[in-house]
Amino acid sequence: MPTTATYPEPVLRPIEVTTSKEGADEFAARTDDVKLSTDRVSILYGEKIAVRDVSLTIQERSIMALIGPSGSGKSTLLRCFNRMNDLIPGASVRGAVTLDGENVMETDVSVVELRRRVGMVFQRPNPFPMSIFENVAYGPRRRGQNDRRKLDELVETSLRRAALWDEVKDDLRRKSGLALSGGQQQRLCIARVLATDPEVILMDEPASALDPVSTLRIEELLRELREAYTIVIVTHNMQQAARVSDVTAFFTMAEDRAGYLVEVGPTGRIFTRPNERLTEDYISGRFG
Amino acid sequence: MAQMTTANRLTGLRARPGLLERIDVPRRVVFLAAVSMIAIVALLMAFIAWQGIQLFVKDGVSVGEIFSPTWNPLANAGPEFGLLPFIAATVCVTAVALLISTPLSVGLALFLSEVAPNWAKAVVQPSLEIFVGIPSVVWGWLGITVLVPFLADTFSGPIVISLPIAGPVFSMPGFLTGFSWMAGSLVLSIMVLPTITSVSYDAFRAVPQELRTGSLALGTTRWQMIRHLLLPSALSGVLTAVVLGMTRAAGEALAVQMVIGNSPTMPAAITQPLTTLTSQITLDMGNTVFGEPWQDALWTMSLVLLIISITSVVLVRLINKRRLAS
Secondary structure, three states: OOOOOOOOOOOOOOOOOOOOOOHHHHHHHOOOOEEEEEEEEEEEEOOEEEEEEEEEEEEOOOEEEEEOOOOOOHHHHHOOOOOHHHHOOOEEEEEEEEEOOEEOOOOOOOHHHHHHHEEEEOOOOOOOOOEHHHHHHHHHHHOOOOOHHHHHHHHHHHHHHOOOHHHHHHHOOOOEHHHOOHHHHHHHHHHHHHOOOOOEEEEEOOOOOOOHHHHHHHHHHHHHHOOOOEEEEEOOOHHHHHHHOOEEEEEEEOOOOOEEEEEEEEHHHHHHOOOOHHHHHHHOOOOO | OOOOOHHHHHHHHOOOOOHHHHHOHHHHHHHHHHHHHHHHHHHHHHHHHHHHHHHHHOOOOOHHHHHOOOEEOOOOOOOEEOOHHHHHHHHHHHHHHHHHHHHHHHHHHHHHHHHOOHHHHHHHHHHHHHHHHOOHHHHHHHHHHHHHHHHHHHOOOOEEEEEOOOEEEEEEOOOOOOOOHHHHHHHHHHHHHHHHHHHHHHHHHOOOHHHHHHHHHOOOOHHHHHHHHHHHHHHHHHHHHHHHHHHHHHHOOHHHHHHOEOOOOOOOOOOOOEOOHHHHHHHHHHHOOOOOHHHHHHHHHHHHHHHHHHHHHHHHHHHHHHHHHO
16 A cells, blocks of 8 residues: 655755775775674575575675676675565565664565565666656656656656756756666666665666676766765676775585575775685686 | 589579469469458448448438437338437447456456466466457357346445435436346357457467566565556557457447347436347347348448447558557
8 A cells, every 4th residue: 555654855965075095995984884784694596506505795885796707696696685576476585684773574564664675676777658757757666756846856866866967957858767878777677766765776787788888987976975875786797896986795506506605805805816716717708 | 424514404493484383373372362351341341331321322311310319110201311320429438348358357367467377377267268269159149048037136226325424426227127228248258258258368478578577676566567568569459459348349239139128219327228230230130121222221320330340450450550559
């Protein structure tokens, strides 16, 4: 049922654009601000184990990149954080996934509320078949925000943050979200998530279906969003992980085809001095 | 000879194609199928149109007269060919059938596409196919033996709706025999249910899965997703389904004729017997002689039916054109 609860004022934190790449130091300095974590998480599809025993912590306002070969369970793990795995018949998750210290896997957790706090951007842009404005207003409207002025404001702020405003402001209400280019569609999807004011944004290979210019724009955007949001991104593109993330987690597939975490650390270190031989082989292109 | 020059190879390709290749038999066969299909439809329409205008051309009935409410084709002193009762009845019976059937069918389609576990789909889908396969005479027979007596027994007295202070605000006569507008609409609503259900089911399935997950990932409930994303996205498909159901309902003759009571009167109460264009044609055609005004009037009724179905085809086209444009 549509909720009658009042919609919380959108808290859009100011963005300070920094180009700091010293992820390593920041990682060390902020270990107390754990936003998300997994504790010995295993994910099964029916009897088949897809991800085994992953324990990770993700700092607030940082970007964690999940890299690894296909089938190593990165996307599956990502979908745990907002429980999208619930939608897959036969999928089950063992272990604890916490958001601000609360286990989101508990049966009494509201999945709807969780997904409002943990937004998601998909691999293929999936704008709704409605106007650009309605696409962005979709989430807030479902939460009972019907005030025209506030919606106008929220749509504008979200589109600005997603670096799309200037390109679409003239036909917000006339143009369908489907009429945009692929890169614009993906930024629209990011704006749509931002409009619901999440704390965490999950991105499942958000640029893999885009051309290099659009990819670059998305990456710049990620660096900006990092100032206000916690971001977890799955990517096949190692340069992308190196460019945008603060922390990188490397996954691979065991002999029984179950994905597992090989190592995690500050992006700078993972790409220069990995601890594990498997990581080194992967990032240097000898494998995967 | 082993050394073939380039020029030689080219002439090899340019060799005259064989007879079969030149005539291209498969292409001609399918072309012929398409042409005969178009020809059949065109001839059919021309024939019905020609027969349908005889009432005006040969029998001297004016176009205005067919919109009179009186049907009396056998009167010695000036027979009357008012088709309005049939047209009105067709519209009314179809409308009520759709009012009953649309919410049920769309609900069922939503259930099948969004909610149903696999075992339920495995049961419901074949059941719908069986529904389609049941001949209309069986539905009519069921209507006569079950529905009509039920209506006559249960609501035989006048139906009155009273408010505490205002008193009776609505009243209509009860079902006398049970043969009625209501019986016709109920039977039709069951008969069009599979059509509307399967076409709207396809419309819902055509909405990409990514949109559903996109909506759920934004923290909407499943119901919000259905109400605000799925239904608007599939709207043109659902409208197409309703129009197709409408065509089927307006065109159904036998089952309706069996339960509607066959009384050429203007519709006023849902409890009264009526007769539709199709049911009147089935009822009368055996009693008429070729070329007499009475039969010409039946042809005019067929023409009206044809116009209704062409209109709905055009309607479906327009709806789908809009869908593609948006």
